[in-house]
Amino acid sequence: MKTLRRASIQKQILILATVLVVLVSVIAMVSEPFIYGRNDRDFRNGLFAGQAEMVLDHFREAASTQEEDAVLSAAVRLGVRVEKLAPGNAAAAREKIISSSDLVERIKSLLASSILTSIRDTLAREPKADFLVVRVDAERALIFHMPVFPPRLWLAPAVASGLLKIVIPLLLLAVFSSWLITDPLTRFATAAKRVSADDNTDEPFEAEGASEIRSLAESLNVMRNRIQKMARDRTMVLSSVGHDLRTPLTRLRMRAERSGDPELRRLMLADIETLVSMIDGCLAYFNDPSEGETDRKVDLSSLLQTIASDFSDTGVNVAYSGPRRLAYVCKPQALTRALTNLIDNASRYATQIDLILRHRDDGGVQIRVADNGPGLTDELKAKVLEPFFKADESRQIGLKGGFGLGLPIAQGIIKKAHRGQFALLDGEPNGLVIAIDLPAV
Structure with a gap:
C-alpha cells in the first residue's frame, strides 16, 4: 500500500x-x-417444458379416469396448469391441436422472450397467458396453460x-x-x-503521496526557505542600518544644540527627533518582541486595566470593560506592546477608546479596542495592515502622526506569538473596532 x-x-x-x-x-x-441459475427465464422455460412433457407421458399411460385425475393433480403440485379437453370443445380446438412430439418446441417458442417482449410484459398490467392443446391419442387431448412470469424475473x-x-x-x-x-x-x-512567509516551520509541505506531489512539495519547501532567507537577510541589513544611523543622528543633535539661531535649532531638533522616531519604529517592527519571552499565567483583567490607566494618566480617554479577574497564559510584555500600539494609534484619530475583555465558553478570550473615530473603508482595512501604510487622510484628527507600523506590529504579536485572530471591524454608529480572539490554552 x-x-x-x-x-x-x-x-x-x-x-x-x-x-x-x-x-x-x-x-x-x-x-x-x-x-x-435461480432467476433466468430461459432456465424456467426449459424446466416447464420438461415438466409438461413428463405430465403428457404419464397421462398417456393412465388406464382410467381416476389415474388421469391423479396425473393432473400431480401436475398442479409441480406448478403446471393443465386440464383435459372436453369432448364438446374438440371440434372448436381442432385447428390448435398439436402433436405430442411438437410439445417442447412449441412451449419454448411461446415462452421465448426478447428485450421488446420483456418490456411489453413489464408495462402490461395483465400479461396475456397463452395455451397449447396437445393430442394425447385419438380420443384424448390436454390443454397446457403457459406460465406468466412476473417482470421481476427478467x-x-x-x-x-x-x-x-x-x-x-x-x-x-x-x-x-x-x-x-x-x-x-x-x-x-x-x-x-x-503557511505564511514568517512561519518558522522548516518543512510546512509534507512530502508524501504520489511522486508528482512529493516533487511539488519539495520544490515549494526549497522556494519558501529561499524566500525566508531573503527576508531574514533584508531584516538584518535594515536593522544594522537603523542602528548605524543612531551615531550620525547623535552628532547632528549635538551640533544642532550648539546653533546660535534659536528658530533654526528648534527646526533642526524637530527633524532629528522625527528621524529617531522613524528608526525606532522600524527597529521595533523588524525585531520580534515575543522572541525570548516565555508564556506565563497572568491576570489579564489587571493587565488591561493597567494599560487603560496609564493612557488615562496621559490625557487619553480610555475606558476598560470586562471581568475583575481573568487568569490567562500569554506573553504579557508582547501583548502589552500590541495593545499599547493599538490604543496609541486610535488616540490619534478618536476622542473615546473602549478596551473590552470577554471570556469565551471554550476557554479563549476576546479583546476589543473600539474608538469613536471616523472609521475606515473596507479597502483601507486591508491596506492599513501593510507596513508603512498610513491612512491619516481618512482618520487623523490630531497633530501627531505615526509611521504606519503600529497595526502590523500588533497583528504580528497576536497571530504569531499567541496564535490568535486579528480583524478590523466597523463600529456602531461609527468608528473602528479591532477584534482580537485568543485561543484557549
Whole structure:
C-alpha cells in the first residue's frame, strides 16, 4: 500500500483500472451462475417444458379416469396448469391441436422472450397467458396453460448483475481512489493555506503521496526557505542600518544644540527627533518582541486595566470593560506592546477608546479596542495592515502622526506569538473596532 501511495499518479490510475477489470471479472465469474441459475427465464422455460412433457407421458399411460385425475393433480403440485379437453370443445380446438412430439418446441417458442417482449410484459398490467392443446391419442387431448412470469424475473438478473459487476466495484474504486489520490492533495492545499512567509516551520509541505506531489512539495519547501532567507537577510541589513544611523543622528543633535539661531535649532531638533522616531519604529517592527519571552499565567483583567490607566494618566480617554479577574497564559510584555500600539494609534484619530475583555465558553478570550473615530473603508482595512501604510487622510484628527507600523506590529504579536485572530471591524454608529480572539490554552 505504501508503495502504491508513493507511485506516480499515472501509475496509480493504471493500477486502479487494472484492479477494476480484475474485480469485475471475479465478481461476474462467482455471481452470475448463482443469479441466472435461480432467476433466468430461459432456465424456467426449459424446466416447464420438461415438466409438461413428463405430465403428457404419464397421462398417456393412465388406464382410467381416476389415474388421469391423479396425473393432473400431480401436475398442479409441480406448478403446471393443465386440464383435459372436453369432448364438446374438440371440434372448436381442432385447428390448435398439436402433436405430442411438437410439445417442447412449441412451449419454448411461446415462452421465448426478447428485450421488446420483456418490456411489453413489464408495462402490461395483465400479461396475456397463452395455451397449447396437445393430442394425447385419438380420443384424448390436454390443454397446457403457459406460465406468466412476473417482470421481476427478467429485471432481477440484469439489475443484480449490473450492481455487482459495475455499480458496486465502481463505487468501491471511486472511494479508494479518492482517498489514495486526492487525500494528499487535500492535505497539501490545507498546508498551503496555513503557511505564511514568517512561519518558522522548516518543512510546512509534507512530502508524501504520489511522486508528482512529493516533487511539488519539495520544490515549494526549497522556494519558501529561499524566500525566508531573503527576508531574514533584508531584516538584518535594515536593522544594522537603523542602528548605524543612531551615531550620525547623535552628532547632528549635538551640533544642532550648539546653533546660535534659536528658530533654526528648534527646526533642526524637530527633524532629528522625527528621524529617531522613524528608526525606532522600524527597529521595533523588524525585531520580534515575543522572541525570548516565555508564556506565563497572568491576570489579564489587571493587565488591561493597567494599560487603560496609564493612557488615562496621559490625557487619553480610555475606558476598560470586562471581568475583575481573568487568569490567562500569554506573553504579557508582547501583548502589552500590541495593545499599547493599538490604543496609541486610535488616540490619534478618536476622542473615546473602549478596551473590552470577554471570556469565551471554550476557554479563549476576546479583546476589543473600539474608538469613536471616523472609521475606515473596507479597502483601507486591508491596506492599513501593510507596513508603512498610513491612512491619516481618512482618520487623523490630531497633530501627531505615526509611521504606519503600529497595526502590523500588533497583528504580528497576536497571530504569531499567541496564535490568535486579528480583524478590523466597523463600529456602531461609527468608528473602528479591532477584534482580537485568543485561543484557549
